[in-house]
Amino acid sequence: MKVIEGLKSGLGYTWAALCIVIVLATFVGFGFWERTLAEGTGIHVSPRFSGGEVRQVTEHNTYQTRLHRLVFDGLVSERAAGFVQIDWVPREKQSLPATVEEEFDIDGDGSIEIRVRVDMVAGKAELLRRAPWVLGADPLITADSERILRIQLRNPRK
Amino acid sequence: MNLLVQGFLLGLANGASCLTTCAPVLLPYLVGEGGTVRRNASPVLHFLLGRLAGYLIFAVFAWEAGLWIRSSPRGGLIFGAVYAALAIVLVTYGFSSPANTCAAGSMGSRLTAVRSRWPAWLPAFMGLLTGLSLCPPFLAALAGATSQATLLSSLLFFLAFFIATSLYVAPFPLAGLIGRSQAIRITGRLAAGLMGIYYFYRGLIMIYGGLRS
Amino acid sequence: MTAGCRSTGATPELTKSPGKAVLWSLPMLALSLFMFFGQGGIPRDPLRAIPLFCTLILVNVLFYLMIRTGKTDRYRAVFFITMAVLFVISFLAHFQEERGSMALTAGELIKGRTPFCHMVIPATIIPAALSRTIIFPGSILGPYSIASMIVLWLGASLAMGRGFCSWGCFFGGLEDGFSRVRRKPWIRKIAERWTYLPYAVLVVVVVMSAVLLSPFYCEWLCPFKTVTEYFEVNSFQTMLQAFIFVGLFLGLVVVLPILSRRRTQCGLFCPMGAFQSFFNKVNPFEIVIARNQCKDCDKCIRECPTFSLDARSVSLGRTRISCVKCGKCVDECPTGAIAYHVKGTRSQWKPARARMLFIYPAYLFLTVFGGGMIQDGLYRILLLATTGSMVR
Numbered sequence: 001m002k003v004i005e006g007l008k009s010g011l012g013y014t015w016a017a018l019c020i021v022i023v024l025a026t027f028v029g030f031g032f033w034e035r036t037l038a039e040g041t042g043i044h045v046s047p048r049f050s051g052g053e054v055r056q057v058t059e060h061n062t063y064q065t066r067l068h069r070l071v072f073d074g075l076v077s078e079r080a081a082g083f084v085q086i087d088w089v090p091r092e093k094q095s096l097p098a099t100v101e102e103e104f105d106i107d108g109d110g111s112i113e114i115r116v117r118v119d120m121v122a123g124k125a126e127l128l129r130r131a132p133w134v135l136g137a138d139p140l141i142t143a144d145s146e147r148i149l150r151i152q153l154r155n156p157r158k
Numbered sequence: 159m160n161l162l163v164q165g166f167l168l169g170l171a172n173g174a175s176c177l178t179t180c181a182p183v184l185l186p187y188l189v190g191e192g193g194t195v196r197r198n199a200s201p202v203l204h205f206l207l208g209r210l211a212g213y214l215i216f217a218v219f220a221w222e223a224g225l226w227i228r229s230s231p232r233g234g235l236i237f238g239a240v241y242a243a244l245a246i247v248l249v250t251y252g253f254s255s256p257a258n259t260c261a262a263g264s265m266g267s268r269l270t271a272v273r274s275r276w277p278a279w280l281p282a283f284m285g286l287l288t289g290l291s292l293c294p295p296f297l298a299a300l301a302g303a304t305s306q307a308t309l310l311s312s313l314l315f316f317l318a319f320f321i322a323t324s325l326y327v328a329p330f331p332l333a334g335l336i337g338r339s340q341a342i343r344i345t346g347r348l349a350a351g352l353m354g355i356y357y358f359y360r361g362l363i364m365i366y367g368g369l370r371s
Numbered sequence: 372m373t374a375g376c377r378s379t380g381a382t383p384e385l386t387k388s389p390g391k392a393v394l395w396s397l398p399m400l401a402l403s404l405f406m407f408f409g410q411g412g413i414p415r416d417p418l419r420a421i422p423l424f425c426t427l428i429l430v431n432v433l434f435y436l437m438i439r440t441g442k443t444d445r446y447r448a449v450f451f452i453t454m455a456v457l458f459v460i461s462f463l464a465h466f467q468e469e470r471g472s473m474a475l476t477a478g479e480l481i482k483g484r485t486p487f488c489h490m491v492i493p494a495t496i497i498p499a500a501l502s503r504t505i506i507f508p509g510s511i512l513g514p515y516s517i518a519s520m521i522v523l524w525l526g527a528s529l530a531m532g533r534g535f536c537s538w539g540c541f542f543g544g545l546e547d548g549f550s551r552v553r554r555k556p557w558i559r560k561i562a563e564r565w566t567y568l569p570y571a572v573l574v575v576v577v578v579m580s581a582v583l584l585s586p587f588y589c590e591w592l593c594p595f596k597t598v599t600e601y602f603e604v605n606s607f608q609t610m611l612q613a614f615i616f617v618g619l620f621l622g623l624v625v626v627l628p629i630l631s632r633r634r635t636q637c638g639l640f641c642p643m644g645a646f647q648s649f650f651n652k653v654n655p656f657e658i659v660i661a662r663n664q665c666k667d668c669d670k671c672i673r674e675c676p677t678f679s680l681d682a683r684s685v686s687l688g689r690t691r692i693s694c695v696k697c698g699k700c701v702d703e704c705p706t707g708a709i710a711y712h713v714k715g716t717r718s719q720w721k722p723a724r725a726r727m728l729f730i731y732p733a734y735l736f737l738t739v740f741g742g743g744m745i746q747d748g749l750y751r752i753l754l755l756a757t758t759g760s761m762v763r
Binding site for chain 1: 477505511728
Binding site: 186346348349351352356366 | 571575
């Protein structure tokens with residue numbers, strides 16, 4: 001009985017003393033733990049916030065157009081609604097033109113689904129839909145010197 | 159037969175989404191009441207029957223009125239009112255004072271008296287309101303049902319859809335097992351009340367949208 | 372407790388001599404010097420160096436007093452409240468420097484520049500487990516990043532359990548401070564069922580975040596948006612959100628703590644606190660009550676800031692799961708019946724040792740985590756005093 005009590009006590013104090021080791025390890029090895037968590041788990045920011053991976057980059061004289069993949073990501077399966085994000089990114093020390101007009105094959109099936117006209121100065125975008133599952137465009141977003149547009153979509157697979 | 163199979167398969171494919179609508183409403187109630195799996199089968203059944211009633215009512219409207227509610231600008235008023243009604247039920251249930259916890263004033267005493275006489279009405283009413291609301295798989299069924307030639311076939315389509323989606327709700331009575339302790343039951347009731355506040359906000363937004371259009 | 376001890380809750384062995392208190396404080400001095408200077412030495416800029424030394428002195432003086440007097444909560448609270456106030460100054464100045472305002476725009480969200488805070492951790496777990504994505508518009512690595520906050524939170528939770536709420540959370544100090552404004556409470560009784568509200572909020576936040584795939588607490592329920600950053604008010608929804616944030620802050624963080632002398636946001640609302648409670652089960656430290664010394668005066672029940680003591684728990688000789696290990700009940704108990712305790716060891720045996728084993732990791736965490744916030748906050752104040760602006 002006394003042996004068991006002594007053992008429990010010893011384990012308890014050891015566990016308690018380990019707490020200061022845990023705190024020290026947290027701060028001293030902070031960079032290592034951070035990278036291990038990020039790389040080991042493979043976690044990434046939800047595409048509903050980040051816009052998803054860039055699927056296609058179109059080079060222009062003073063800027064790039066980046067078309068992201070379609071985002072219908074749900075918790076376990078795809079959702080009935082989503083979006084596609086388009087970024088207009090000026091080259092270094094360049095600026096975006098006053099207006100941009102482009103067509104996009106957003107799902108990679110070879111046919112054009114949308115035509116977009118963007119007034120970079122006024123910060124407005126007009127959308128011409130050529131597919132019934134394209135619902136509409138959100139207001140144009142400014143992020144640093146970039147312009148970002150999200151087009152709301154209905155999932156054609158659902 | 160083809161009609162029933164179509165509705166059933168559509169329900170199976172979309173039923174997981176049903177959980178996102180039904181779980182926030184029913185689970186806090188089941189946890190809040192506690193009880194055994196067998197005892198919880200009754201409120202779940204009443205909830206499902208209420209939901210079926212909601213589905214069938216809507217099936218009749220959809221077929222008779224040709225989607226007028228959904229496409230009508232005033233549709234938001236109706237669905238907003240449904241959400242608001244669901245919210246009032248949840249808030250009153252969640253923040254009222256049951257007999258076996260500390261008294262919190264007389265707000266809940268009338269509700270407690272009603273609940274003790276008609277225990278089945280609360281989950282059935284929640285199910286009805288959930289069934290009437292625009293849950294995502296319901297919209298998928300709506301498209302299928304309104305394309306049917308007769309009212310009977312529309313109702314049968316919805317019935318098959320409902321049965322398939324209800325399979326996903328079947329494990330819910332197990333939720334009562336975690337409601338064995340009073341602390342968890344109180345937490346469940348408060349969670350139901352909080353969900354009610356959220357549904358009230360959604361209902362107000364839909365009513366506002368309906369009034370503007 | 373040894374015979375002849377004063378009935379103030381003070382631990383007797385360490386109050387016998389200042390020399391002994393200095394000896395017990397030396398390891399903390401060494402650790403703080405290592406943690407503060409080990410990363411980059413003494414800053415050349417005097418506006419940076421002065422706050423560094425001030426923080427170092429504050430940290431070690433408070434720790435010495437904690438050891439010398441045997442009072443835990445009094446000196447912990449000074450550090451904790453100072454950290455919270457200077458964190459707000461530092462954080463807001465950071466936003467002014469980075470983006471020119473407190474407002475969070477859609478562009479900032481998409482660029483992943485929203486600082487990640489520990490309050491959103493419970494909401495991210497289900498989506499992270501099922502889809503390996505974090506439903507938060509931040510960045511995985513870098514300053515104020517998701518990975519950095521998760522590492523800090525994990526270390527604190529393993530070492531302290533819900534003690535994080537009293538020795539780490541940079542928001543808790545605000546209401547801790549407001550709860551000490553009045554000497555006597557106006558609101559003395561709050562119905563026990565409301566102490567379960569944090570757990571209900573936790574359930575709703577976790578479920579709704581998984582359903583909507585966005586951080587429900589941050590979008591609708593965070594009172595601290597009032598003193599950090601907020602969504603740009605440009606629609607009915609964002610106006611409603613701002614109204615809720617300010618209302619919750621004024622109600623739960625300012626007014627109710629002043630009137631009740633309790634940490635009402637922590638004890639009656641915070642879902643992160645409710646989540647942290649479960650870590651108390653896997654933490655070696657707890658607060659215990661010696662029933663043979665307790666005279667049932669209920670002073671601990673009245674004084675506990677997070678409603679973690681009630682008649683039932685006192686009769687069982689322990690706190691409720693929501694205990695934040697602040698040490699207030701230990702300090703206030705007139706008979707010294709309440710003490711820190713290491714699980715597995717005999718109850719009330721060498722309570723001073725158990726206390727020391729707890730406050731060392733807890734205070735070290737507070738020092739390193741909070742010390743940086745205090746330094747930067749003081750730097751911003753010096754910058755304001757010398758240049759007229761808190762930002763460079």
